[in-house]
Amino acid sequence: MTRLLAAFLVCFFTAAGQRAPLSKGLEHFYNLEYDEAIAEFRRQIAAAPDQPGAYNHLAMAILYREMYRTGALETELVSGGNPFLRRPKMNPAPEDEKEFFAAIERSMSLSQARLEKDSRDVQALYALGVAHGLRANYNFLVRKAYMDSLRDATAARRLHNKVTDLDPSNYDARLVQGVHEYVVGSLPWHIRMLGFLVGFRGDKERGIRILEEVAQKGRLNDVDAEVLLCAIYRRERSAAKAVPLLQDLIRRFPRNHLLRLELAQMYSDLGNKSAALTVLEEMEKLRTAGAPGYARLPLEKILFARGVIQFWYNDLDQAIQNLERVTA
Structure with missing residues (x-):
């Protein structure tokens, strides 16, 4: 279930308060209605073209629609070993790939422009980190460009580390940190060794603990953390922990x-x-x-x-x- 899946970074920024209500686009997204989600995110961009988050949402929905089409959102893929590393490349339509990268580039440029004015702009740091994370996913899952993916994932983590440094109460930003720890800690030893030499680190158990914290305290990324944990718990032979999470998700996304x-x-x-x-x-x-x-x-x-x-x-x-x- 990908998003569920250990390699996926799906991150959003929400305001302070309790569990935030989802937008119409995200309701469609979590209910696997990707065409409707994409249409809604395009409308959001048209209404507010200067908001980097909407471009991230569009890119995310394009990627997940392709993953859903190819069956990559089912955790049989991660129930043993690392089958993602053996899975044939996905082949998205050229127009989808073009729109994905155009959305990522626009999100990055808008975020960077805001950071040039205020380097402590938490929302811009967050959006830029999400864009790097989504590009990491694409490189990992579609292009099989693992080192490029790790570089982007590391950039995402560093940006979201800045977010939590500036705002320690922002548990949503810790999702990227948890995913990065788990993914790098789960890679085959020879890839981990290459990553270690160029500064990549990962701790699988620490990654799980961080994701559990996001699931409990996140304001919107609790959804993403729960989905990821379900896939991870099955992979780690801890299915009993996944059952209550899945029951909650089924209630929310019937x-x-x-x-x-x-x-x-x-x-x-x-x-x-x-x-x-x-x-x-x-x-x-x-x-x-x-x-x-x-x-x-x-x-x-x-x-x-x-x-x-x-x-x-x-x-x-x-x-x-x-x-x-x-x-x-």
Whole structure:
């Protein structure tokens, strides 16, 4: 689930207060409605073309739409080893790549212009760090340019370190720090060694602790931290910690079918076959009822998840029946 995923940086800046309400564009984004999110972010840019955050949101939605299209938002990709490093390149449309980088460059130029006037502009520092983080993601996931990605990720972390230095109460800025620690700490030793020689550092356990803090105290990035932690907990064989996070996310984003698939997998990992299959049964009922987010969900996705769980629990006859329906 990417965003979930250990390599993803999705960061936003919010004002002081309790959990901030999401904009219309972000509601679409977290419910996997990427075309609608992109359209909304374009409208935001047209209405306020001098705000770097809107360009970051647009770039983020373009990248995640491609990841969703290719199936890269499902944590099977990180359930063992580092399959991101073996995954074939994604191939976004040239116009999408062009719009992604144009948005990143515009965000960076607007942020840098504000910082030239005030080097302590926290919002500009934050937006610039997000832009570097998004470019790091693109280089990591699409271009497979790992060292370029690490450089951008390090720049993002340094900028957000400045944010937390200036405003220690800004837990949202710590998301980048936590992701950077976890990603670098999880890379194969030979890549970590190269990074160490040029100044990259990472501590996987510290990264998890930081993300847990953001999930508890963040004002908007609690969403992103929870999504990331769900993927990380599964990768680290700590599925029990992910269940309450997924339940909260499902409540907040009911049209996101990937969250329920993840919950079924977590229950299965915990040895609770009944709960896992119940989640999938609920998904099938939502699909049959034409519920938003489920009406066009391919039945094969549910059948495959059910068959895999049944196979794990040695219910071979039922598993074969469901998997045969997938390939029929």
